[in-house]
Amino acid sequence: MTVAVVAGALALVALVLIVVAMVRQAGMRRQYTILQGKDSTESFLAAVARKTAEVDALRHEVDDLSQVLDRARADLAEAVRHVSVVRYDAFGDMGGRMSFSAAFLDDAGDGVVLTTIHARTESRTYMKAVAQGHAETLLSPEEEQAVEAAMRGSN
Structure with a gap:
């Protein structure tokens, strides 16, 4: 009787191992199919x-x-990405802030400041080069304000 019990227990263990192996093989087959692609016959x-x-x-x-x-x-x-415009009244007899200074700079602070001054009878436009946030020529306070604002990235 003990031999039969031992043989039955071994058969049960073998059956469990077979089921585990089949489940693992099915998982590997699914992964292999994913790797290979459906309907593929390649190795x-x-x-x-x-x-x-x-x-x-x-x-x-x-x-x-x-x-x-x-x-x-x-x-x-190197592209112009920093722009700032400062509008102001250049002359006391005229309102509306028609004059402006605009700074156009790249990331290094290189670019130009464009200033237009409007009076009643005429208008003048000036352009000054800017290198690393500084101009070779003297900047007006409005031009300096435009350059500083452009360097900060604000408008």
Whole structure:
């Protein structure tokens, strides 16, 4: 009787192990199907090689896009991105703040200040170069205010 009980217990353990192995195999088969793709007859090694090639191609594409992004950032740093306008009354006899000074600068603080002064009978426009936030010629208080505001990034 003991031999029969031991044999039955071993058979039960073997049955449990078979069920566990079948469940694991089904999971691996699902993963293999995902790797391989539906209705594919290629081998496991071929599927892995194909996926590896796809990952390598994606890496190269990401590297290329990273270089494009770096170039775009460098170009953008040299673009006029900081603009500020200061409006004011240049003469006491005229209102409406028709005169203005506008600063157009890039990230390094290089650019120009454009000033237009309106009077009753005439209008004058001046442009001054700005390098690293400073002009070679003397700036009016309004022009300085426009440059400082543009450097801060405000309008």
